[in-house]
Amino acid sequence: MAEKETEETNESKGLNFVEQLVFDDLQAGKNGGRLNTRFPPEPNGYLHIGHAKAICMDFGIAEKFGGTCNLRFDDTNPVKEDVEYVDSIREDIHWLGFDWGDREYYASDYFPQLFDLAVRMIREGKAYVDDQTSEQIAAQKGTPTEPGQESPYRNRSVEENLDLFERMNKGEFEEGARVLRAKIDMASDNMHFRDPIMYRIIKHPHHRTGTKWNVYPMYDFAHGQSDYFEGVTHSICTLEFVPHRPLYEYFVKELADESYCPRQIEFNRLNLTYTVMSKRKLLQLVKEGLVDGWDDPRMPTISGMRRRGYTPKSIRNFMDRIGYTKYEALNSMSLLEHAVREDLNAVSTRVMAVMNPVKVVITNYPEDMVETVSMENNPEDSTAGSHEMPFSREIYIERDDFMENPPKKFFRLAPDKEVRLKGAYIIKCTGVKKDADGNVEEIYCTYDPDTRSGLPGSMRKVKGTLHWVSARHAVDATARLYDRLFEVENPAAETDRDFREMLNPDSLKIQEGIKLEPYIAQHAVPGTHFQFQRIGYFTPDKSSASDALVFNRTIALKDSWEKEKNK
Ligand code: ATP
Numbered sequence: 001m002a003e004k005e006t007e008e009t010n011e012s013k014g015l016n017f018v019e020q021l022v023f024d025d026l027q028a029g030k031n032g033g034r035l036n037t038r039f040p041p042e043p044n045g046y047l048h049i050g051h052a053k054a055i056c057m058d059f060g061i062a063e064k065f066g067g068t069c070n071l072r073f074d075d076t077n078p079v080k081e082d083v084e085y086v087d088s089i090r091e092d093i094h095w096l097g098f099d100w101g102d103r104e105y106y107a108s109d110y111f112p113q114l115f116d117l118a119v120r121m122i123r124e125g126k127a128y129v130d131d132q133t134s135e136q137i138a139a140q141k142g143t144p145t146e147p148g149q150e151s152p153y154r155n156r157s158v159e160e161n162l163d164l165f166e167r168m169n170k171g172e173f174e175e176g177a178r179v180l181r182a183k184i185d186m187a188s189d190n191m192h193f194r195d196p197i198m199y200r201i202i203k204h205p206h207h208r209t210g211t212k213w214n215v216y217p218m219y220d221f222a223h224g225q226s227d228y229f230e231g232v233t234h235s236i237c238t239l240e241f242v243p244h245r246p247l248y249e250y251f252v253k254e255l256a257d258e259s260y261c262p263r264q265i266e267f268n269r270l271n272l273t274y275t276v277m278s279k280r281k282l283l284q285l286v287k288e289g290l291v292d293g294w295d296d297p298r299m300p301t302i303s304g305m306r307r308r309g310y311t312p313k314s315i316r317n318f319m320d321r322i323g324y325t326k327y328e329a330l331n332s333m334s335l336l337e338h339a340v341r342e343d344l345n346a347v348s349t350r351v352m353a354v355m356n357p358v359k360v361v362i363t364n365y366p367e368d369m370v371e372t373v374s375m376e377n378n379p380e381d382s383t384a385g386s387h388e389m390p391f392s393r394e395i396y397i398e399r400d401d402f403m404e405n406p407p408k409k410f411f412r413l414a415p416d417k418e419v420r421l422k423g424a425y426i427i428k429c430t431g432v433k434k435d436a437d438g439n440v441e442e443i444y445c446t447y448d449p450d451t452r453s454g455l456p457g458s459m460r461k462v463k464g465t466l467h468w469v470s471a472r473h474a475v476d477a478t479a480r481l482y483d484r485l486f487e488v489e490n491p492a493a494e495t496d497r498d499f500r501e502m503l504n505p506d507s508l509k510i511q512e513g514i515k516l517e518p519y520i521a522q523h524a525v526p527g528t529h530f531q532f533q534r535i536g537y538f539t540p541d542k543s544s545a546s547d548a549l550v551f552n553r554t555i556a557l558k559d560s561w562e563k564e565k566n567k
């Protein structure tokens, strides 16, 4: 009965299945009641939104149950790794709102212990040096239904194995000449048990250990033991590691005992529509200049999303919403964008910017007069206050907001029609000036002084309300309008096509000469979120060498894209 009650309490707390397993271990007093997770990125690229899902789990669960989470760089392959990546990974985790305190570790810190363990296993007849090539070893692996073949080097003497392994590490042999393998079972049902490789020769300097080592441990030989050395209790990873789990346990058993033993738990990885999540492919996009670096706002990287104007909270909310399960799925980018809009709606400052300007001259407004009108910063946030915006005789409105021969339901500006200028006056169109090709160059209007915002006359009903910017005070800027990076929903599934062919050619549109109200320019610091009213959410791009103001469109106000797709 008591047990049933706990179950119900947990369910009402809404624990996901990983949290439930951790909760049960803590209740059972495993590992002395400790909870210690780790996030183990390989510093071979920038973190992406998939990693964010793992980060939210690893750090989030530690927070939830009063445990700790280590940051461990899984730096076992010096060929692909770099300190640039280490730095970016630290920055991205902090930006998401998590902290590892002084628990920053490196798998390379454990190279001595791992080497000692390998030597011990050789002594105990559990490991051997194989002189075959990787192709030969692969050819002997067998299939899931057929057993593999034993290597001709499998039964070497302990002495010979010890000698060869030491010499491998001294650099006496070339890369690929020999490997150290665990002697387990070439007929095992689990392919990972068919004498897996523990160590390989790599003669490339390591970003932390330099040229000290010539042999490097494989993931399977490094990960569980690193968890053990660090005191990790729950090693949470993605589903592709399920078949590796028995091997994880096999190696960890060489070290662990009843009082403390780390445990691997797997959840479904994040896959998102219209993008790719493979670090190899993302690196290729960067290297080939197909995007503007790892932090290109179209990239699914955390740094790209930050530069694009996504907020940490929106990413965390998205992860909460999609949840953690044991089934692979493809999540919709629209769901992430929904979370982004939701948070930006709550936090961004409302301002006016005209994207495609046309000038309006208010002919009955005094030429040198300037008034300031007050604009609410955020109707969603009563503490956000307001700011002032200048109004004068000449203003800009969107070209689209005027039509010379409008259809019936057009409630914006047209000859003899009235509209309200948001926060200012009602104006009426009296005429237009056109260029030789018939394009509207200027629109002429009169204003009604009694309709200023706040005066009784402003209550008068007109159907359209437009955003505008005072021409004299406007600041020019450039907007970068981003769309999906790929044209197809699931590029990774189209295995017969080069993923680069599926890039969306219209993923970036650059719009010069947009007109901003001065307040925006004065507050254009990266990390600020603006809602350009009636247009979308924008954020200043990271500062560049030139003084030009550049804004990244985080996202349009509405999900026009989904609608288009459903047409
Ligand atoms: P690779 O190992 O191919 O370089 P990776 O994406 O696995 O790429 P890691 O740096 O090893 O990169 O990943 C660190 C952690 O992030 C791992 O625990 C991994 O399971 C997790 N992770 C990676 N991609 C995703 C994803 N798409 N969804 C959820 N978690 C992920």
Ligand code: MG
Pocket: 042
């Ligand atoms: Mg990995």
